[in-house]
Amino acid sequence: MAARAMGVREGRTLSPAGDEREGTANEILLDVAIQKRYADSTGSGFTLDIRFAVPAGFTILFGRSGAGKTTTLEAIAGLVAPDAGRIRLARRVVFDSASRVNVDVSRRGVGYVFQNSALFPHLTVERNVRYGLRGVPEIERRQRVGEILDSFRIVSLAGRLPRTISGGERQRVALARALVTRPDVLLLDEPLAALDAATKGRIVDDLRAWNRARRIPILYVTHSREEVFALGERVFAIERGSIAAEGLPQDVLETPREETVAQLAGFENIFDARIAALHEEAGTMTCLLAPGAIEIETPLVRVEPGAPVRVGIRAGDILLATERPRGLSARNVLEGTIEAIEERDFRVLARVNCGATFAVLLTPAARRSLGLAAGRRVWLIVKTHSCHLLRPAAED
Amino acid sequence: MNWQALELTLRLSCVTAAILIVLALPTAYWVAYSRRPWKFLVQALASLPLVMPPTVLGFYVLVAFGSSSPLGRLWQRWTGHTLAFTFAGLVVGSVLYSFPFAVQPLVNSFLAIDPKLIDASRVLGASRLSTFFRVILPLSASGLATAIALTFAHTFGEFGVVLMVGGDIPGVTRTISIDVFDQVQAGNYAAANVTSLVLLAVSFLVLAAIYAWNRRAWPRAPWA
Structure with a gap:
């Protein structure tokens, strides 16, 4: 964050x-x-x-x-x-x-900074930074090294060996070493x-x-x-x-x-789907998610009815209710059962089976106040615009 | 104690170690970094002296530098005599015999260096040669020390090659191990014992020095 x-x-x-x-x-x-x-x-x-x-x-x-x-x-x-x-x-x-x-x-x-910093372990910070300046006159070399050590706030490390400084400091030195060569x-x-x-x-x-x-x-x-x-x-x-x-x-x-x-961007729910109907006047369409033939409303895109698509929904974009919700603007309300629920790093991930299994992200407080546990009947609420249509990945 | 044999052996060990380091550094570099498909052949060839009987190696040195071979004739034209039964002959035999002992520790050291360090050096504008002297060699100090010490100690105690190539000429080719052999042959066990103890002590000290040095050598990436 x-x-x-x-x-x-x-x-x-x-x-x-x-x-x-x-x-x-x-x-x-x-x-x-x-x-x-x-x-x-x-x-x-x-x-x-x-x-x-x-x-x-x-x-x-x-x-x-x-x-x-x-x-x-x-x-x-x-x-x-x-x-x-x-x-x-x-x-x-x-x-x-x-x-x-x-x-x-x-x-x-080219300046190149590697993941592990790749500082020369036998050279001090200053000599690491000077490494790429061979052929530069000594006065200019000293001036450039001084400036770059200063701008990356590592002057005090000049005489230290890489193994005696922290990981963050090493990456600063690696950046300075790459950039001093202009x-x-x-x-x-x-x-x-x-x-x-x-x-x-x-x-x-x-x-x-x-x-x-x-x-x-x-x-x-x-x-x-x-x-x-x-x-x-x-x-x-x-x-x-x-x-x-x-x-x-x-x-x-x-x-x-x-x-x-x-x-890659963290869409926990990605489903194969087929276009069931287009609602051009409403700007939406109905997709059938493959696993349980669940109907879901998504934004309208230019495809033919019957065409295969994929629908991606972030776990954090799904609301969860313990009673059937009423009077909602959201078009997708799915009834299901919690299959599993696990808590990790202040995040609760519930797996809810509505015919297909959805990952739903909650806070520990929400879990406690709703008394959520495996086997509990719940309703999932998904906004139309939280359903993203994806172009399927090329087959490997 | 045959001081003459000891002096000769020390001289042979030093000369052999010095020559081998010069030959082994580029060889080890090539073995470590080359991607040629036939690299394994060179590796096998360089390791042959490890498994060949020293007498066989000595025999081939004699043949290769004998007066009937082109190499031997070339040598004779340069020096006026054959290689057999000379100190130079001992050096050639010892260099071949200890070659893998110089190459292998260097190859191991080179391969232990994080390839990213070599990439980093090259990206920073250093040539391959400059990278070798500024990064690879300093980080291979332990391998270099091991190579020097092993070739020294291995030459110090060698027997078969020396006997085949050099024979047993006092002051010229009689090394300390041949001296021990002579004394045992003559039934002079007390003298053989003293000489053997010197050989044992030198070998132990050299090996102890290697291990002591390597204990405080640069780790490859202390923070990784």
Whole structure:
């Protein structure tokens, strides 16, 4: 929640205005179109086929592990070579299979921060940060290291070894080490995954402040929904090697049209369904959920009656009542029985069988006051607009 | 105590260890990081001296550097004599014999380094060579120490290869282990005992030093 609040607070200041570099604010500074074939042990494998072009600012690559997010970063950095395609960084083409350009990783001008920070364990914080400045005159090197240590508030750690500082401090050092080289693009591979929310928030604030001064594209890989909302100006949802959806975080994650995005974005209830009837005058339609032929009313979309669809409903969007409710605006009221109920981290998850099993999210207080337990008869209430129609995921 | 044999053995061990480190570093780097499909052949070849009888290895060194082989003729043209029964011959035999003892600890050390550290170095602008000297080698200190100590100790106690290639010439090829053999042959058990004890003590001290060093070596990623 804290992370989402931060996203709202920071959201407006992040519009790509006030570019201090040459070129226009929306100039494309990273242009990627690559393919790479992966074979797995079963022989099927998948093809990474990623195309995007982004200006300065945060772009989130969101998806489950194995989707191809890290490989995309590694291809941009030059750590893996795509089979085909083209990568342009700032105004330089660093990879082009057609003209056989493949600039060595050491000369791409990329900043990369790994999930485990990858600080050199035998070097002090200061020497880690200096590492990428070989060839820079000593006076300038000292000045740049001093500035970056200062802006990431790690001056006091300069003489320490990585193993003697905290996880959050290590990621700050890793960021400083990447940014002191003045890269043309910053690639962040789940850099904050292992940190607590407060540390994460402070590092994100520092990174935002830094990026206001030097606008470069920042690609940020994550599978955390909170981080998407906290950071994203743009999000690309990646699934099995390609971009399944893109746009503003609230568009992609709050109203997903792709089933895979919905699963990633925390839709606990996803059902196969068939369109039973269209009600064009009401802007709704009736779907039959496959498991128990349950009728459910959803928003109208352009499909033929009888067409297969999938319906996604968040567990937190379902109301639960212990008596049949009356006088409601909600169109979907389903009668069922609690199959199981479990409490974890101040959240109660009830599984209710209404012909199909729905996951319903409650607070512990609601559970107590309603006396909810397995076997109890209940009614579920779902608003029409809480039912999201999804495009089914491609079969594996 | 045959001090001459001890001095000769120490000299042979030092020269062999020094040469082997120079040869083993690039070999181990290649074995650790190459993705060639035929890498296993090189690995098998490099490990052969572990399983071959030392006399067989010595025999092949003699044949390879004998006056009827091209290599032997080349050597003779350079030096004016054959390799057999010389100190240089002992060095060649010892280098081959201890090769796996130098390569394997280095390969293990290189493979224990988090590959992300190597990626990080490369992304930060370092060449492969620079990454090797600034990241891989410092983080392989324990492997390097082990390689040096093992080749030293292994050469210090070797017998079969030395006897085949060098024979038993006092001051030239008579090492400490051959001296023990001679003394036992002559029924001089008291002298053999003293020499053997020196060999035992040196070997133990070297191994103890390796383990002591490795105990305080850099862990790969102390926080992981």
